[in-house]
Amino acid sequence: MRIASLSLLISASLLASSAFAQDTATVTGIESEISIKQTEYDSSTRILDKHLKEENQLQSQLELLRSRSTELDKEKNQALDAMNEMYRRLIDDPTLDISVAQSRYQKAVVDHKQNKNDISMQLAAIASHRKDIEQIRVAKHTLLNTLESLKEQLTTARVERLRNEFTREGTLEVDHTINCKRTETLAACEQRGQQMGLQKATKRFVDQIFVNLTEERLVEPKRNMAGAQVQILSSHVVSSAFSGQGNYNVNLSVTMRGEVNSSRLCNLLSIDNRYCSEYGTPMATTYQPSYRSNTYSDSQLTFSNDADNSAASSSDYAMKSLTIDNNISAGQDENQSIELTLRSNVYDDEVFIDGVSFGSTRLVTRLPSGIHNVEVRKLGYKPYQVRIDLNKAQTIHANLVKKSKSIAAPTYTREQPEVITSQVNENVKILNTIVDEPVVIIPAGKFKMGDINGSGLANERPVVEKTIANSFAMQSKEVTVGAYEKFVLNSGYKTQAEQGKGCAYYLNGEPVWETNLNWRNPGFDQGNDFPVVCLTYNDAKAYAEWLSGQTGQQFRLPNEVEWEYAARSGTDTEYPWGNDIDKNLANCGWCGSEWSNKRAAPVGSFSPNAFGLYDTVGNVWEWTDKESGESDVAVRGGAWNFAPSLARASTRLILTPDFRANYIGFRLMRER
Secondary structure: OOEOOOEEEEEEOOOOHHHHHHHHHHHHHHHHHHHHHHHHHHHHHHHHHHHHHHHHHHHHHHHHHHHHHHHHHHHHHHHHHHHHHHHHHHHHOOOOOOHHHHHHHHHHHHHHHHHHHHHHHHHHHHHHHHHHHHHHHHHHHHHHHHHHHHHHHHHHHHHHHHHHHHOOEEEEEEEEEEEOOOOOOHHHHHHHHHHHHHHHHHHHHHHHHHHOOOOHHHHHHHHHHOOOEEEEEEEEEEEEEEOOOOEEEEEEEEEEEEEOOHHHHHHHHOOOHHHHHHHOOOOOOOEOOOOOOOEOOOOOOEOOOOOOOOOOOOOEEEOOOOEEEOOOOOOOOHHHEEEEEEEEOOOOOEEEEOOEEEEOOOEEEEEEOEEEEEEEEOOOEEOEEEEEEEOOOEEEEEOOEEOOOOOOOOOOOOOOOEOOEEEOOOOOOOOOOEEEOOEEEEOOEEEEEOOOOOOOOHHHOOOEEEEEOOOEEEEOOOOEHHHHHHHHHHHOOOOOHHHOOOEEEEEOOEEEEEOOOOOOOOOOOOOOOOEOOOOOHHHHHHHHHHHHHHHOOOEEOOOHHHHHHHHHOOOOOOEOOEOOOOOOOOEOOOOOOOOOOOOOOOOOOOOOOOOOOOOOOEOOEEEOOOOOOOOOEEEEOOOOOOOHHHOOOOOEEEEOOOOOEOOEEOOOEEOO
């Protein structure tokens, strides 16, 4: 059979262009905002660096003044001794000139006093400079979080734009000619010509969709993984005719809408699959056209046998919900595809065939005959994998088995969580006299500290190898509101936020100070099992000192090396489970949990890492111990209202010790 060349005339542009323009405008707008914020962030980095250098200069000048103070004090004492000696000699010799000694002493006193004033002024300048540095740092952290949040929005907007571009509508006019077979009736030839023209219209429509994708260069190489399909909304024969040579020519006007397997959009854009999870289960099957009769009812095609070639009397047909696989080539035999059915013992799973997502079970699809790799996955279960030779219709029953509780790898043999239950001094009046502080043992070892994967901030570099020479114990969970309340009731301690200075919280992406916010009232509802927040570095240290006294064990804040080693738990990935944040594995901004961008979560709401530590990713930033001689402190781990990229194992934010916010808490380590 000879098939004439295909000619398609686009009679109407792809529809809904205003919507796509809006999508592009949204993406462009976010990109523009990112550029602006990036410029502001870079500027704040330069300003901060400048202020830090100036602070170092002020500190150096202060040291010089303090050194000079010692010299001037010595000079004043020597001048006083010399003048006293002259006074003693003056008694024996009233004509003695003592003006030189007096002048020397007077100058020494003036110089010493001036130096003291200079020291006071220098300290005031340093204090003022420290406030400026604190404000710049907080503003910089805000900009950083805003930047990362905008990147989240940008990725979401790109996914939505791609989805809308795939599902656009349009009308194509198809002119198609075929040779009628000798054994074929005219009616059968007419139907076959119309059907093949329809198939090629859908294929060309999909081609047009791909050509018009904004990110076509990125998506086109993965075209076979897109799952793109076409839904025919309406179609009619504009004209048709038979020639004397046995040819049949038909001109079709077809209105179509594209469809796409939405769960595959993230793969097409090479982004984390969590951005596509909201689209739910994708289409599982494709329509295969048949040629059994001239009339199709309900959701099928309806062809007319009317032979009139005029447009007014041409045969019309419509479709309610017909999808045609864009991979069908001209003249392809439908029998080359074979039906495959999949079942599993769990709900909300995801089926991958040859690495491509096909949705969830129960699933019925058609595949080309031959070898295929089938995998069924569900979070918390070991994946089911099988390799099949598909040569006839078959059904696969997947049996998924639950994984062990820990989500991180590798796993380590560790001591069972140790619970300290020390009796408080009987003279102390406290509602509950038992201090419960579960800890886990962190083994000794070596690890790489810093931005291992190259996606971090400047203060995470260079990557260095660190050694933890001895094992230590660390609280498995962040210190809770209930635990801190015991400390306050026992000691009468009053936090800095409660001393009238308040606590910071985020409002519209900016930190705002509220005088009535503190650890009891952080600005969101909390229970005793929530991480305690609105505490300064010193508030955390005060708790550690009290706990040490109550238990007879030495508790303190972990330093940064200890914290990151424990958080990594033997991995070199961004998070304990891998390099993607995934969804609902932690409480951070846009991480998919019920608390994300709303408030902290009860401690231990997510699976622990391989060392048995909970919430090292997100929930609240955690204070670490500052290094000797340093005036600033690092917080680690990210928080419920900070972007996922800031909840990585190596991320560090530098703050002044008196900063407090409703997204900063702490956990302690115990010396062994």
